Amino acid sequence: MTALLHVDNISKRFGGFVALDGIALEVEPGERLGLIGPNGSGKSTLVNCICGTLQNETGSVLFDGHVMDGLAAHERTHRGVARSFQLPRPFHSMTLADNLRIPLLYTVHARSGPLRSTGDLDARCHELLDMFGLAKKSKQMPRDLTQVEMRKLELARAMAAEPKLLIADESMAGLSYSEIEDILALLVRLNERGITIILIEHIMSAVMSFSQRLAVLVSGKKIADGKPEDVVRDPEVVRAYLGQ
Amino acid sequence: MDISFDLLINAVVAGLLLGGFYAAVTAGVSISFGMLDIVNIAHPAFIILGSYIAYFININYGIDPILVSIIMLPVFFALGAFVYQVYYLSFERRGQESLRGLAFFFGLLFVTEVTLILVFGVDYRYVEATYIGPSLHLGMIDLPLRMLVPCLAALALFAAIELFITRTFTGRAIMAVSQDQLALQLMAADPIRIKRIAFGISIATAAVAGALLIVIQPVEPSVGREYIGRVFAICVLGGLGSMPGTLIAAVLLGVVESLTATFYGPSWAPAVAFGFLLLTLAFRPAGLMGR
Amino acid sequence: MNTLSFSVIATAVGLAVLAFAHWLGLDYFYFAGYTILQFIVLSTAWNILGGYCGYVNFGSAAFFAMGAYSSVFMHKFYPLPVPVLVVIGAVVSGIVGFGMGYLTLRLRGAFFAIATLAMAVVLQTLVINWEYVGGSRGAYIIRPENLEVAGLTINYIEYLFVLMLILAVVALATSRAIERSQLGFGFATIRDDELAAEACGVPTLRVKLIATTLSGAFMGMAGAPFPYYIGYLQPQSAFGLEYAVNSIAMPMIGGTTSWVGPLVGAILLGSAQQYATVTISSAVNLLIVGLMLVAFVIIAPNGLIGLVQEYLRRRQR
Numbered sequence: 001m002t003a004l005l006h007v008d009n010i011s012k013r014f015g016g017f018v019a020l021d022g023i024a025l026e027v028e029p030g031e032r033l034g035l036i037g038p039n040g041s042g043k044s045t046l047v048n049c050i051c052g053t054l055q056n057e058t059g060s061v062l063f064d065g066h067v068m069d070g071l072a073a074h075e076r077t078h079r080g081v082a083r084s085f086q087l088p089r090p091f092h093s094m095t096l097a098d099n100l101r102i103p104l105l106y107t108v109h110a111r112s113g114p115l116r117s118t119g120d121l122d123a124r125c126h127e128l129l130d131m132f133g134l135a136k137k138s139k140q141m142p143r144d145l146t147q148v149e150m151r152k153l154e155l156a157r158a159m160a161a162e163p164k165l166l167i168a169d170e171s172m173a174g175l176s177y178s179e180i181e182d183i184l185a186l187l188v189r190l191n192e193r194g195i196t197i198i199l200i201e202h203i204m205s206a207v208m209s210f211s212q213r214l215a216v217l218v219s220g221k222k223i224a225d226g227k228p229e230d231v232v233r234d235p236e237v238v239r240a241y242l243g244q
Numbered sequence: 245m246d247i248s249f250d251l252l253i254n255a256v257v258a259g260l261l262l263g264g265f266y267a268a269v270t271a272g273v274s275i276s277f278g279m280l281d282i283v284n285i286a287h288p289a290f291i292i293l294g295s296y297i298a299y300f301i302n303i304n305y306g307i308d309p310i311l312v313s314i315i316m317l318p319v320f321f322a323l324g325a326f327v328y329q330v331y332y333l334s335f336e337r338r339g340q341e342s343l344r345g346l347a348f349f350f351g352l353l354f355v356t357e358v359t360l361i362l363v364f365g366v367d368y369r370y371v372e373a374t375y376i377g378p379s380l381h382l383g384m385i386d387l388p389l390r391m392l393v394p395c396l397a398a399l400a401l402f403a404a405i406e407l408f409i410t411r412t413f414t415g416r417a418i419m420a421v422s423q424d425q426l427a428l429q430l431m432a433a434d435p436i437r438i439k440r441i442a443f444g445i446s447i448a449t450a451a452v453a454g455a456l457l458i459v460i461q462p463v464e465p466s467v468g469r470e471y472i473g474r475v476f477a478i479c480v481l482g483g484l485g486s487m488p489g490t491l492i493a494a495v496l497l498g499v500v501e502s503l504t505a506t507f508y509g510p511s512w513a514p515a516v517a518f519g520f521l522l523l524t525l526a527f528r529p530a531g532l533m534g535r
Numbered sequence: 536m537n538t539l540s541f542s543v544i545a546t547a548v549g550l551a552v553l554a555f556a557h558w559l560g561l562d563y564f565y566f567a568g569y570t571i572l573q574f575i576v577l578s579t580a581w582n583i584l585g586g587y588c589g590y591v592n593f594g595s596a597a598f599f600a601m602g603a604y605s606s607v608f609m610h611k612f613y614p615l616p617v618p619v620l621v622v623i624g625a626v627v628s629g630i631v632g633f634g635m636g637y638l639t640l641r642l643r644g645a646f647f648a649i650a651t652l653a654m655a656v657v658l659q660t661l662v663i664n665w666e667y668v669g670g671s672r673g674a675y676i677i678r679p680e681n682l683e684v685a686g687l688t689i690n691y692i693e694y695l696f697v698l699m700l701i702l703a704v705v706a707l708a709t710s711r712a713i714e715r716s717q718l719g720f721g722f723a724t725i726r727d728d729e730l731a732a733e734a735c736g737v738p739t740l741r742v743k744l745i746a747t748t749l750s751g752a753f754m755g756m757a758g759a760p761f762p763y764y765i766g767y768l769q770p771q772s773a774f775g776l777e778y779a780v781n782s783i784a785m786p787m788i789g790g791t792t793s794w795v796g797p798l799v800g801a802i803l804l805g806s807a808q809q810y811a812t813v814t815i816s817s818a819v820n821l822l823i824v825g826l827m828l829v830a831f832v833i834i835a836p837n838g839l840i841g842l843v844q845e846y847l848r849r850r851q852r
Binding site: 525 | 585589591593638639642644645646648649650652653654656657659660661663664671776780783784787791818819821822824825826828829832833836
């Protein structure tokens with residue numbers, strides 16, 4: 001089975017600083033991959049390179065059999081890659097429903113198929129908001145949301161683009177235990193529908209319970225990739241996290 | 245076209261002197277735009293204000309214009325601090341710097357220019373000083389003192405700023421705030437105060453630049469507008485926040501402008517800076533020194 | 536209310552204004568009214584890029600002047616009726632808008648703003664040095680006394696007034712239609728968060744180029760009849776700073792988030808300036824515009840309609 005996402009030896013520098021150094025990663029369709037690493041290890045840079053916010057300097061990113069290099073971020077979203085931002089970036093001048101309308105208008109419609117009517121769009125926005133428990137606030141503005149609701153909006157907006165691959169970038173930082181359980185359950189449900197998910201997190205319990213496979217990034221290099229139980233016992237991983 | 249060597253050499257020399265002056269003009273924007281990320285397009289208005297103050301005091305009290313500007317340094321510093329405070333409270337704090345901040349400075353530019361027109365009229369004004377008029381002659385090279393003295397003063401100002409930024413605590417705090425505001429806060433320095441000082445210095449340089457300007461050429465209120473392009477062109481070309489880059493870019497621009505004016509006519513000169521700016525923005529936004 | 540209904544109502548309002556002007560019988564009304572209508576078009580045009588997308592254009596005067604100078608060029612080269620010149624002006628300025636956008640829209644908003652200033656000066660310098668359209672000496676266009684059309688004789692200034700009235704209706708209807716369309720949503724995402732917009736699939740560069748082209752085209756459209764209106768066109772006046780300031784001040788004072796703002800701003804500020812120019816002096820009136828811009832930007836960032844909206848929102852609670 002060919003991998004859905006194939007990150008082939010990519011590197012990225014910022015001036016003299018090497019953020020990513022020859023990262024190779026594969027994600028199978030329908031897989032749940034966890035990605036962990038200390039702060040500054042390059043996780044966000046990796047996400048940005050996969051999604052097109054940044055362009056990798058060497059190597060290649062292949063998605064669904066297509067080469068992604070050189071494609072702008074919006075084109076990659078059209079192909080089926082979606083991401084949520086670590087610090088939520090809602091469109092603050094629009095209601096929640098309208099926030100979800102954007103990916104529907106610009107991604108789902110851009111792909112092909114019949115143009116939905118306004119009524120259909122509204123129904124779809126409502127359906128998505130409902131799935132994330134935000135239906136009651138559909139007419140409110142992002143500034144009226146709580147932290148966890150903002151995170152959910154981020155994920156909902158990423159989902160509205162009907163992606164094949166969803167990258168959730170630290171959606172759970174600073175949330176309470178029950179809130180984390182909430183989001184995890186959502187992500188598992190999405191995965192059950194066939195969506196491949198890369199979960200980037202610091203909260204180990206969440207990552208361990210969610211991931212089928214775990215990859216570890218340290219200082220721009222991937223130092224481990226395998227079953228979660230094995231990876232956490234890997235001496236290099238232990239050293240990276242506990243120091244020596 | 246018969247390019248006489250004499251003419252060429254003098255055009256280049258004039259360009260070098262002009263470039264030195266441009267460096268001083270740009271130093272202020274290097275701080276406000278390069279380091280503080282504030283697009284102060286009203287900076288040339290402050291320069292022209294400096295020119296007119298130098299003119300007024302020079303004409304009425306006979307004091308040397310450059311001396312006037314040094315006396316005015318604290319006043320302009322306070323003005324800069326005040327403007328920054330308004331800018332910070334109205335825009336930076338609310339996170340709306342982009343559209344509103346630009347409109348704010350544009351409004352300031354406009355108000356300053358129109359006020360000067362109302363007070364002084366649109367006639368060209370010039371100052372009187374002992375070094376306006378005579379020239380040094382080195383072989384075929386003419387060095388008009390009215391350009392040489394400002395150039396030297398400008399380089400002195402430029403060096404002073406460079407030393408301040410790199411050697412004093414406040415100066416290095418300014419560099420720090422441009423790179424990482426949060427880290428600065430954690431080191432118990434108040435970033436807002438630092439930025440206020442930096443902006444104050446930026447406007448203070450305008451006082452000196454203004455005096456130098458009116459020594460070099462007669463001034464009228466709309467002259468500031470030409471300098472918007474020059475100043476930002478130099479800033480971008482030199483690489484934001486890089487003082488050595490600013491100097492190189494300033495001299496380069498000065499020489500190209502001078503050659504253009506000499507061989508193609510002065511009416512083309514304004515387009516040089518702006519053309520440079522557009523080309524740089526289009527093709528190499530990181531500037532010569534790159535970042 | 537859909538676009539067609541709006542256009543019909545706007546046209547009706549325009550006809551009412553025209554009827555009033557006829558009844559008044561003062562040429563001055565046409566002259567002053569033309570200026571205000573022109574500002575309605577300019578502010579609406581600026582707002583498409585500035586208010587909807589959040590990209591500040593300081594070079595509005597250049598687009599306006601390009602429209603004016605393309606008319607001058609055509610007048611010397613091959614005279615055409617003014618409505619055709621309007622289309623030509625729109626096309627020329629639209630292309631300039633597209634070109635400038637293509638060069639600079641990949642950069643941050645601040646750089647774009649500075650680039651617009653730069654471009655305005657470059658274009659002005661080119662025109663000053665272009666003898667065919669008069670260079671710095673300026674160009675004369677003799678305005679005919681009357682226009683003969685379909686057997687009717689119309690006062691020429693009234694003809695220009697009607698033309699600008701039509702352009703104003705077109706500009707307002709277009710910007711209102713955009714606001715409610717998918718494109719309008721796209722513009723808003725660019726204003727709110729460009730990075731998130733890209734992640735949602737919005738082709739930001741393409742959308743921004745549409746905005747700059749449209750905005751430029753409308754400004755050129757407004758400029759095309761100008762040489763006929765004023766009779767003598769000089770680069771200093773065509774590229775004058777008052778166009779740049781007004782096209783920014785009017786939408787910002789009126790309110791940038793909807794098509795109503797530029798309309799309100801243009802009418803209020805335009806009328807005030809007409810009054811001030813006649814009673815005080817043109818320099819003072821520009822000073823007042825500048826001060827009002829600074830004041831509004833600090834105190835009322837969403838302009839007059841923002842204040843009204845805020846007031847209504849408070850009333851509802």
